[in-house]
């Protein structure tokens with residue numbers, strides 16, 4: 440089994456290089472990083488007014504902000520916030536009375552997010568450096584945990600779900616877009632860390648994903664709207680079905 444720290448290192452190098460170069464990684468390396476990815480994922484009205492520096496660093500596989508159905512005043516946490524696109528969209532919806540925390544482990548990605556924040560003059564977003572398996576966030580302090588194409592990259596998904604559960608207030612909810620599979624990757628494909636970093640071979644079967652969320656304490660877990668991820672990540676013959684899915688769940692009130 441590949442060491443967890445080795446996976447973190449490869450993933451961090453991959454996204455650090457994207458943040459530094461801002462060049463397209465569509466194709467062989469996985470998630471797209473040009474504005475066409477944002478156009479593919481989000482409603483045009485939602486993106487209205489966002490600078491090209493933000494839409495051009497959209498690396499997700501869905502639209503967790505719309506899944507979340509955010510209300511003014513809510514406190515939102517974005518796991519793996521990248522260049523910040525979902526944080527900035529959420530910030531508009533929760534308004535001045537609400538707040539958004541974006542957590543990412545890659546310094547160059549955080550630098551892009553901070554630069555974008557300054558350029559936009561957004562004051563209700565805070566970006567923090569950290570791993571989503573050990574969130575730098577207080578217990579029971581968050582109304583909505585969202586994430587866009589990141590949990591598939593985490594080598595210990597149960598730790599991520601446990602941390603999301605800890606950070607959410609009782610009654611809080613999860614709104615995630617992520618890559619899941621129907622079936623398993625071979626050990627050989629799992630060991631291909633370049634494809635792992637490209638949001639492909641770190642993905643797990645949807646049933647296993649739901650079981651791990653359940654083990655962390657979540658209820659009302661749903662993995663729905665599974666769409667082939669072929670437009671978003673490179674899929675090869677011999678792989679299981681790979682989907683971009685919407686994932687929702689609740690932290691029970693008692």
Ligand SMILES: C[S@@+](CC[C@H](N)C(=O)[O-])C[C@H]1O[C@@H](n2cnc3c(N)ncnc32)[C@H](O)[C@@H]1O
Nearest residue numbers: 454497498499519520521543544545570571587
């Ligand atoms: C595919 S990009 C998605 C970025 C953003 N959510 C978006 O939609 O544009 C994955 C991001 O997650 C971060 N990331 C991956 N694994 C992480 C982990 N274990 N802890 C914290 N951040 C992580 C990477 O640094 C990168 O910025």
